[in-house]
Amino acid sequence: MAKNPSWILKSYATGMPSPDNWVLEDLSMPEVGDGELLIKTMWLSVDPYMRGRISPAKNYAAGIPLGGLMTGGGIGEVVVSNSPDFQQGDVVISDYFGWQAFTTVPVASAKIVDTKQAPVQAALSYLGMPGLTAYFSLLKTGAAKEGETVLISAASGAVGQIAGQIARIKGFDPVAIAGTDAKVEWCKELGYRTGINHRTSTDLVADVAAACPNGVDVFLDNTAGPIHDAAMLNLNTFGRVAVVGTIALADKFDQPDVGLRHLRQTLITRARIEGFLLDDFEADYDAALVDLSSWYEQGVLQTREDVAQGIEAAPYAFVRMLKGENFGKQLVEL
Incomplete structure (x- = not known):
């Protein structure tokens, strides 16, 4: 048996x-x-x-060199501490976990997880990066207002499932775009008014128009690609687009993003299109987590997980997530 099985990046x-x-x-x-x-x-x-981490192209996330240990977010138990702030047995979260059974993380990156508040893995989901991303992209970057129609792509995913519920809680009109009929139905259970299966749609522009008869006020774009184009062609005057992710481009990451050009549409609607990075809102994390925790405790916020088992599963889970084959937040349990 391996002393410490670890995933090393072999090729881009x-x-x-x-x-x-x-x-x-x-x-x-x-x-x-x-x-x-x-x-x-x-x-x-x-x-x-993390798709950007396995490409030599410039990206906002630090890349992994060939021959380097793959890294990402994780939760684990402290075995050895070189800091008075952490003790053996503490459960911590960090963005710098190696894909390995035992790993080292910088003390400055680690935070103790409250194991009594919620299931431990919630800190990687609705009480962590996905939940915070949903919160700030919708309420700050998208600046959604009560009664406005909010269109959300990858709506059953880690961010989308939380964003739709926040929209419901805040009195917005959430509409889902997801990749299967089952995912669309799950979104409706969460509080989305309606949803669109983009894989079976033969006219996505018309389907978005039918689902959003009053137009789209806010679009949370977790995908890019044809879904983005359909949203833009249904965007209301002074609409807002928060570009959260581009997972639809995962198979052509290093190629130009070719599609419709929406400059005329943007001019006519006076729309605002803004890229979203969670780090820009770090000063407000604690206040957002108070809301997310409260909603969870009240039973008005739920989540679905897609869990792969064992360190051996890590790259397979990553690839299936990029392909949209996961249903809910994709995790790997060791």
Whole structure:
């Protein structure tokens, strides 16, 4: 048995990534340096932004060099601490977990997880990056107002399922776009007024128009691609578009994003299109988590998880998430 099975990036993906882009190596237990924690990994998160980490192209997330250890968000138990702020047995979250059974993370990146508040993995979902992304992209970047129609792509995913529920709680009119009929039905259970299966749609522009008879006021774009085009052609005057993710481009990450040009549409509608990065809202995380926690405790916020088992599953879970095959927040449990 491997001492510390670890996923190493073997090659950059030129199209849709494949598990063959990584190799599982048998590494020794990591040495714990100054200002580091040795962690036994419990949960790993795989997220769309990590597509940029396995490309040599410039990106907002730091890239992984060939031969380097794959990293991402994770939760685990402290085995060795080189900090008085963390003790052996503490459960912590960090964005710098290696894809390995035992990993080291910088103390500055680690935060203790309240294991009594909610299931531990919630810190990687609705009480973590996806929940905060949904909260700020909808309420701050999208600046949605009561009664406005909010169109959300990847609506059953980690961010979309939370955004739709926040929209319902706040009195907005949420409309889902998802990739299967089952996902659309799940979105309706969460409080979306209606939904569209973009994979079976033969005229996405017309389907968005039918689902949003009063037009689209706010579009949370988690995908890019043809869904973005359909939303833009239904956008109301002074509409807002929050570009949260581009997962539809995962198989052509290093290629130009070719499609309709919406300059005339943007001019006529005076729309605002703004890129969204969660780090820009760090000062307000605590206030947002109070809301998210309260909604969870009240029973008005729920989530669905798609859990893969074992460190061996990590790249497979990542690729299936990029392909939209997951149903809910994609996690890997060790």
